[in-house]
Amino acid sequence: MxxxxxxxxxxxxxxxxxxxxxxxxxxxxxxxxxxxxxxxxxxxxxxxxxxxxxxxxxxxxxxxxxxxxxxxxxxxxxxxxxxxxxxxxxxxxxxxxxxxxxxxxLLPNIPNELVKSGASADDNEIIFQSHPVEGLGEGAIPHWELAKKYNLIDFELGVKIAGAGFPVYLGKGARLQRALVQYFLDKNVEKGYTEVNPPHVVNEASGFGTGQLPDKEGQMYYINEDKLYLIPTAEVPVTNLYRDVLFDEKDLPIKNTAFSQCYRREAGSYGAHVRGLNRLHQFEKVEIVRIEKPENSYAVLEEMVEHIKEILTDLELPFRVLRLCGGDTGFGSAMTYDFEVWSAAQEMWLEVSSVSNYETFQANRLKCRYKGDGKSQLVHTLNGSAMALPRIMAALLENNQTAEGIKLPKKIAEYARFDVIN
CATH class of the missing domain: 1.10.287 (Helix Hairpins)
Incomplete structure (x- = not known):
C-alpha cells in the first residue's frame, strides 16, 4: 500500500x-x-x-x-x-x-524507473536467453501424453476426486516431484535461506498484508466457516511472519525459503494453453522471501535473479528472463522478472518463476519496520519462486524425451535416484 x-x-x-x-x-x-x-x-x-x-x-x-x-x-x-x-x-x-x-x-505500486510502459505481456523486455531454441521434431509428444504413456500423472483420476486442475502423481512422477522439491530447498539453503514450514491457510489480515486482498479475492479459495483462505503461494504466510514487527537494523537481512502446496481458482482460465500441467488449481512450489533495508533491495533483486538462473542451468532447460512492463507487473510489485522455460513439444514458453521487489508496498500494510540511526522506517520486501513445479515438470518431460525414454538431467537424477523414465 x-x-x-x-x-x-x-x-x-x-x-x-x-x-x-x-x-x-x-x-x-x-x-x-x-x-x-x-x-x-x-x-x-x-x-x-x-x-x-x-x-x-x-x-x-x-x-x-x-x-x-x-x-x-x-x-x-x-x-x-x-x-x-x-x-x-x-x-x-x-x-x-x-x-x-x-x-x-485500490492504488497499485509505482513501478521502478527501469520498468517500461506497456499494456500486456507482448510489451515485456527479454533481458537474457540461455540459448536458441527449437522444437524436437516429428514424433515429439506433449507432457500430458508422456505422463499417460509412462504412468506418471493421472489427470482423469484427479477429475474424479476433485475436478479439473487437480492431477494425481504416480510412481516415478511422484518421486520426481519430491526430488525437485528437495533439490530446490537445498539450493536455497545453500544460498543462506532459512527453511520454514508455514501454515497453508491464512486469515484476512494476512491476505491484506501481502496484497492478495482485495485485489485477488476472486482467485483464492475461501473456507467460509473458519474465515480462512487457502494460500496461493508460500509468500503470503512467510511474509506475514513479520507483520507488526520492528526489527533492529542488525537483524537484517531476513532470508526464508518454504515449500507449500498452492491453491488458485484461476477463474475464467480455459483453452489449449491451460492443458495438462500448464495451469492448475493445486500445485507445489518452493518460495524465497527477503526482508531488506531499502538501500540494498535492488542489488538483492539482481542476486535473486542470478540464483534462479543457476537453478535453471542445473536443470539443463532452455530459459529466458523477462523484465515485465508496467501493464504486466503485479499489483504490489515495483519491479518483476519472469523466468520462462522452453516447452519443446508444445513449442512455447512457459513461465516457471517470478522474482519481485515490492519496496515498501507490503511493508506499509504489514507495519514491518526496522530501527536504525535512532529512527524506524519501513523495510523492503522481495519474493520469488524457486521454483514452481508443474511447468518445470512439463518442460523436463518434453525436452528430455528420447526413443529410449525420458532422460533426467544429472543433478535431478541424483535426487530422484533414477536417471531414465521408461
Whole structure:
C-alpha cells in the first residue's frame, strides 16, 4: 500500500508510474489526498476540543475549591457539550480514516524507473536467453501424453476426486516431484535461506498484508466457516511472519525459503494453453522471501535473479528472463522478472518463476519496520519462486524425451535416484 504522504510529495511521479501500468483511475490519487486533508482537519478539531476539555476540567477543580459552585456547574455543562461534539468527531475521524484506507487499497505500486510502459505481456523486455531454441521434431509428444504413456500423472483420476486442475502423481512422477522439491530447498539453503514450514491457510489480515486482498479475492479459495483462505503461494504466510514487527537494523537481512502446496481458482482460465500441467488449481512450489533495508533491495533483486538462473542451468532447460512492463507487473510489485522455460513439444514458453521487489508496498500494510540511526522506517520486501513445479515438470518431460525414454538431467537424477523414465 502506498503512503498518502508519498502521493502528496511525489504526485507527478505517481501519476507517471500509474500511466506506465495503464491504470485508468488516476483520480484516486487526488481523492486520497483530499481524504487525508479532511482527516487532518477533523483530527485538528478533535485535538482542539480534547485540549479544551482538559483545560476546563482543571478549571472546574479550582472553582470547586474556591466555592464557586455555580461557575463550576456552568463549566461542567460546557464540558458535556464538548464531550458530545468530540464523540461525533471521533466517529467522523474513524469514517474518514476508513475512506482513505479503502482508496489506498485500490492504488497499485509505482513501478521502478527501469520498468517500461506497456499494456500486456507482448510489451515485456527479454533481458537474457540461455540459448536458441527449437522444437524436437516429428514424433515429439506433449507432457500430458508422456505422463499417460509412462504412468506418471493421472489427470482423469484427479477429475474424479476433485475436478479439473487437480492431477494425481504416480510412481516415478511422484518421486520426481519430491526430488525437485528437495533439490530446490537445498539450493536455497545453500544460498543462506532459512527453511520454514508455514501454515497453508491464512486469515484476512494476512491476505491484506501481502496484497492478495482485495485485489485477488476472486482467485483464492475461501473456507467460509473458519474465515480462512487457502494460500496461493508460500509468500503470503512467510511474509506475514513479520507483520507488526520492528526489527533492529542488525537483524537484517531476513532470508526464508518454504515449500507449500498452492491453491488458485484461476477463474475464467480455459483453452489449449491451460492443458495438462500448464495451469492448475493445486500445485507445489518452493518460495524465497527477503526482508531488506531499502538501500540494498535492488542489488538483492539482481542476486535473486542470478540464483534462479543457476537453478535453471542445473536443470539443463532452455530459459529466458523477462523484465515485465508496467501493464504486466503485479499489483504490489515495483519491479518483476519472469523466468520462462522452453516447452519443446508444445513449442512455447512457459513461465516457471517470478522474482519481485515490492519496496515498501507490503511493508506499509504489514507495519514491518526496522530501527536504525535512532529512527524506524519501513523495510523492503522481495519474493520469488524457486521454483514452481508443474511447468518445470512439463518442460523436463518434453525436452528430455528420447526413443529410449525420458532422460533426467544429472543433478535431478541424483535426487530422484533414477536417471531414465521408461
Amino acid at each position: 502506498l503512503q498518502v504522504n508519498f502521493l502528496r510529495d511525489n504526485k507527478e511521479r505517481v501519476l507517471e508510474g500509474l500511466k506506465k501500468r495503464q491504470f485508468k483511475n488516476l483520480e484516486l490519487v487526488d481523492e486520497a489526498i483530499a481524504a487525508d486533508d479532511e482527516r487532518k482537519r477533523i483530527q485538528f478539531e478533535l485535538d482542539s476540543q480534547l485540549s479544551e476539555i482538559n483545560k476546563i476540567s482543571k478549571e472546574i477543580g479550582l472553582l470547586m475549591k474556591e466555592g464557586k459552585k455555580e461557575e463550576a456547574e456552568s463549566a461542567k455543562s460546557k464540558t458535556a457539550q464538548y464531550k458530545e461534539s468530540s464523540s461525533e468527531l471521533k466517529s467522523q475521524l474513524e469514517g474518514k480514516e476508513n475512506d482513505l484506507l479503502n482508496i489506498l487499497y
